[in-house]
Every structure is written in structure tokens, then in C-alpha cells.
Amino acid sequence: MPPRTEKEKMLAGESYNLFDPELAAERGEALELLRLLNQTETLPERQGILRRLLGSIGEDSTIQPPFHCSYGRNTHLGDHVYLNFSCIVLDNNEVRIGNRVMVGPFVQIYTAAHPLQAEPRIQGWEVAKPIVIEDNVWLGGGAILLPGVTIGRNAVVGAGAVVSRSVPADTVVAGSPARVIREIRQ
Secondary structure (H helix, E strand, C coil): CCCCCHHHHHHCCCCEECCCHHHHHHHHHHHHHHHHHCCCCCHHHHHHHHHHHCCEECCCCEECCCEEECCCCCEEECCCCEECCCEEEECCCCEEECCCCEECCCCEEECEECCCCHHHHHCCEEEECCEEECCCCEECCCCEECCCCEECCCCEECCCCEECCCECCCEEEECCCCEEEEECCC
16 A cells, blocks of 8 residues: 555644645646636626635535635535634644535634644644534634634634534534533524
8 A cells, every 4th residue: 555645644633744746736727716706896707716615515605705725625614604804724634514505704624633742743743623514504703713622513713712522403602712601403
């Protein structure tokens, strides 16, 4: 069995080196598409670029520029998803966003994390864990999602919350670190 590439290790949630030339080239391709996206003036123009940038984009979903991401192709949007202005998605691993999800401005979604020890960080080692945002979620402005979390169906993440653990369905979370402050009765 041939050795795994850094990209394969990255997507498997294993330790990988972000300075790998293949990964650097893919980030460069994403940067060029982001440059074009962030200069668009019309929705049809924006949607065409998003279809090239993202892994998948559902019906009637859009992202307001400016938008920033690591790779783009590791991000998947369901139907009727709206990302407001200035969102950042570090999609070093998969980010799966369900249907009818509203994402406020300045939301940050981070799949990547670095070692605590300085030397491996300096050498470019990191690990990335997938993030799942289920259907009907609302992420308030400025919320931060950390690697490996799942946001359950119908949940609301309060503005400015830092989500370090998965969020149960039908709950409201807030704070830093985010914690459940109430249940939502459907």
C-alpha cells in the first residue's frame, strides 16, 4: 500500500503538514476564485463562482462577499442556505451545512487545529476535524465553531458564542464556551 498523501491524511482527520506543495497549490486555486467572488457585483456571477469553488451548493443557497475559506471544495451547502457578510470557513476537513441554515455575519467555522507544542506548529503540522451543521440551524453573528463539532437540527447559536462541543438539536447555546441556555419546543 503506497504511503498516504498529506491531503488524504488531512481529510482523514490525521496529523498532516500544511506546507505540503499539493495542499499549497489547492489553497492557491481557492484564493484565486475567492478574489473573483469577492469582486462580484451580481448574484448570477457570484453563483457561478461558488459552483466552481465549493464541493457542492444546493438550490437557492448563497454566500455574501466578502467570504474566505481554505480550500472551498471541502465545503458543502444544502438547499436554502445563507451565509452573511465576512464569514470564514477553514475547510481543511469537510464542512457540511444542511438545508435552511442561516449564518450571521462574521461567523467563523474552523476545522483545523494546531499542536500545543511550538516546534511541530512551526514545522506546519496540524489536524483537521469535520464540522456538521444540521438542518434549520441559525448561527448568530460572530459565532465561532471549533473543530469536530456538530450543531444539531433546529439549534440556535447565540451571537459571539464559541462552540467547542457539539450542540444538541432544538437548543439555544450562548457564551464562551457555549453552553445550553434553553430548549426550543417545536
